[in-house]
Amino acid sequence: MSSRSRSPLDVSLDVLAELPPLRREVFEARLARWLPDLREAVEPLYDDAETVVCRLLSLAASAYAAREDELHRLDLRRSLEPDWFQRPDVIGYAAYADRFAGTLAGVAERTDYLKELGVGYLHLMPLLLPRPNPNDGGYAVQDYHSVRPDLGTMEDLRKLTRRLREEGISLCLDLVLNHVAREHEWARRARAGEQRYRDYFLVFPGLEMPDAYERTLPEVFPHFSPGNFTWDDELEGWVWTTFNDYQWDVNWANPDVLCEYADIIFDLANHGVEVLRLDAIAFIWKRLGTSCQNQPEVHDLTQALHALTRIACPAMVFKAEAIVGPQDLLAYLGEGRHHGKVSDLAYHNSLMVQIWSMLASQDAVLGSRALQELPPPPSTTSWITYARCHDDIGWAVSDEDASAVGLDGSAHRRFLSDFYSGEFPGSWARGLVFQENEATGDRRISGSLASLAGLEIGDPDAVRRILLAHAIIFGFGGLPVIWMGDELGLLNDPEWDSVPEHAEDNRWAHRPRMPWPVPADTHRIQRGVRALVRARSTLPHLHASVSAEVLGPRDPSVFLVARRHPLGPMLGAYNMKAEPRHVPLEVLHTVGLDPARVVDHLTGSAPVVRDDAVQLPPYAAAWLVERS
Numbered sequence: 001m002s003s004r005s006r007s008p009l010d011v012s013l014d015v016l017a018e019l020p021p022l023r024r025e026v027f028e029a030r031l032a033r034w035l036p037d038l039r040e041a042v043e044p045l046y047d048d049a050e051t052v053v054c055r056l057l058s059l060a061a062s063a064y065a066a067r068e069d070e071l072h073r074l075d076l077r078r079s080l081e082p083d084w085f086q087r088p089d090v091i092g093y094a095a096y097a098d099r100f101a102g103t104l105a106g107v108a109e110r111t112d113y114l115k116e117l118g119v120g121y122l123h124l125m126p127l128l129l130p131r132p133n134p135n136d137g138g139y140a141v142q143d144y145h146s147v148r149p150d151l152g153t154m155e156d157l158r159k160l161t162r163r164l165r166e167e168g169i170s171l172c173l174d175l176v177l178n179h180v181a182r183e184h185e186w187a188r189r190a191r192a193g194e195q196r197y198r199d200y201f202l203v204f205p206g207l208e209m210p211d212a213y214e215r216t217l218p219e220v221f222p223h224f225s226p227g228n229f230t231w232d233d234e235l236e237g238w239v240w241t242t243f244n245d246y247q248w249d250v251n252w253a254n255p256d257v258l259c260e261y262a263d264i265i266f267d268l269a270n271h272g273v274e275v276l277r278l279d280a281i282a283f284i285w286k287r288l289g290t291s292c293q294n295q296p297e298v299h300d301l302t303q304a305l306h307a308l309t310r311i312a313c314p315a316m317v318f319k320a321e322a323i324v325g326p327q328d329l330l331a332y333l334g335e336g337r338h339h340g341k342v343s344d345l346a347y348h349n350s351l352m353v354q355i356w357s358m359l360a361s362q363d364a365v366l367g368s369r370a371l372q373e374l375p376p377p378p379s380t381t382s383w384i385t386y387a388r389c390h391d392d393i394g395w396a397v398s399d400e401d402a403s404a405v406g407l408d409g410s411a412h413r414r415f416l417s418d419f420y421s422g423e424f425p426g427s428w429a430r431g432l433v434f435q436e437n438e439a440t441g442d443r444r445i446s447g448s449l450a451s452l453a454g455l456e457i458g459d460p461d462a463v464r465r466i467l468l469a470h471a472i473i474f475g476f477g478g479l480p481v482i483w484m485g486d487e488l489g490l491l492n493d494p495e496w497d498s499v500p501e502h503a504e505d506n507r508w509a510h511r512p513r514m515p516w517p518v519p520a521d522t523h524r525i526q527r528g529v530r531a532l533v534r535a536r537s538t539l540p541h542l543h544a545s546v547s548a549e550v551l552g553p554r555d556p557s558v559f560l561v562a563r564r565h566p567l568g569p570m571l572g573a574y575n576m577k578a579e580p581r582h583v584p585l586e587v588l589h590t591v592g593l594d595p596a597r598v599v600d601h602l603t604g605s606a607p608v609v610r611d612d613a614v615q616l617p618p619y620a621a622a623w624l625v626e627r628s
């Protein structure tokens with residue numbers, strides 16, 4: 001065929017001509033399947049959408065051609081088991097590589113620990129080269145194509161992914177897509193006056209536009225970094241900085257930015273990274289007069305990137321880090337035309353917040369209402385269920401949910417901040433107030449799971465609360481992720497502020513170092529967590545393709561979650577109170593469980609039934625299913 005008659009799309013795929021026929025056909029088959037999704041996503045975003053599609057596909061084809069055989073095999077395996085992250089025998093673990101094991105090679109040496117715990121997914125916190133401190137715990141990336149030198153090299157990353165894969169563990173890394181460090185090459189070249197790179201950012205000559213945006217923008221770090229714009233002398237302009245002043249928001253309305261990130265994604269995929277945590281994804285599209293979060297274009301961009309990975313490296317999975325209110329959360333797993341086409345995983349921030357709210361109030365009414373309002377996610381996706389992570393807890397309790405159960409939203413959020421900072425009379429929690437916002441009264445909370453649950457002050461119910469929180473995240477259905485150290489009941493790190501560059505940021509209180517060798521299990525937390533992992537792995541009802549259905553509580557202190565699996569129903573019952581409570585047998589009937597055949601999968605025995613109700617000891621969990 002003469003080059004004149006070849007379409008721009010054909011030209012963009014030229015690199016495929018060098019591949020063996022079968023490999024080329026595989027790419028073409030995937031292209032036929034996913035090109036419509038890619039076009040549909042890019043179309044509304046850019047003027048010359050087809051040119052952008054061709055540029056993206058050219059990058060995808062090159063990445064595909066460079067992908068090593070072992071990863072092509074992984075692509076095949078993953079397309080045969082696309083539900084690997086939904087299965088009940090997979091749990092996740094999240095840690096800083098250095099705090100867990102020193103270096104990437106050190107992490108590889110600790111795979112036995114992870115395997116033994118039942119981990120099938122490991123999220124290592126930011127490890128690509130950040131700017132020198134301060135760098136927001138690595139979330140200010142200077143180079144996405146190299147690893148922090150104290151942790152290793154890109155080659156070490158490749159070795160680590162191989163080692164983990166041998167053990168059945170998928171590696172998840174952060175992809176910071178809202179911003180780059182002021183020292184990143186794009187920012188450096190923008191500062192040096194290159195217009196091409198200035199257009200990668202949102203730069204304004206005067207304050208007129210920034211002020212107009214500020215009218216509706218919230219502040220993420222009102223203490224460290226008030227406002228959303230930073231003056232830069234070299235740029236001679238105000239640059240958009242949602243987070244810290246050294247984290248420059250990139251301009252996703254510029255198609256060059258989309259192409260750059262596609263290239264980064266392919267590079268990480270070809271190093272064997274299997275999951276990308278799309279950091280701060282809610283913020284990537286800006287619109288005047290809005291909070292500049294959760295804009296519809298965010299989901300188009302994700303769909304475009306997702307379709308590209310399906311074509312070039314389908315073993316890759318996306319996890320949305322959208323810590324947003326319940327009404328905006330589901331869109332990250334795909335709503336409407338994006339259904340099943342965006343992220344595969346998303347943090348269940350509402351569940352995490354409600355676990356803490358239920359524990360503090362010893363009441364499940366608000367939590368049940370808030371979680372009942374959330375529609376089920378697409379059956380091919382999964383929530384990340386978690387009780388703690390490396391960040392603070394923001395009290396994402398909506399005013400509507402609060403008033404629907406007779407509470408005042410702001411009073412309840414105030415109560416939670418008072419409770420978890422330990423100020424509330426009788427509180428067992430020992431958290432720290434993070435980023436108090438005087439204007440809104442908002443006070444977020446830092447603290448390790450164990451310190452927030454009362455272990456720091458030796459509260460007699462602390463261990464029960466720790467295990468109850470784990471039972472909820474393991475029994476909800478989704479991919480539960482343990483934050484490093486929670487499985488040991490690690491307390492807040494009393495030395496957290498001794499590192500000068502951390503002293504301003506008390507989130508480091510709950511980012512401890514792993515105390516090898518693993519300490520003795522004095523409180524029996526390790527034993528309890530492992531028992532839950534084991535119980536979960538043998539309960540098919542927990543496959544995430546079936547969604548959790550939160551029931552209205554009959555007893556206000558008992559959180560009830562039904563799962564209607566084709567194999568039979570399951571009822572999770574969680575007593576949030578320090579007193580014995582119960583579940584009326586009528587609830588079992590409602591979900592289709594025959595009380596005569598019911599067994600608590602957590603104990604392996606029939607539950608205690610008295611007065612027509614299943615009895616639950618203080619802070620107990622029960623996973624009720626029918627005996628098979």
Ligand code: GLC
Pocket residue numbers: 136137139176243279280321390391
């Ligand atoms: C995410 C990270 C958080 C970081 C922020 C900015 O929310 O979890 O730690 O500060 O993004 O990158």
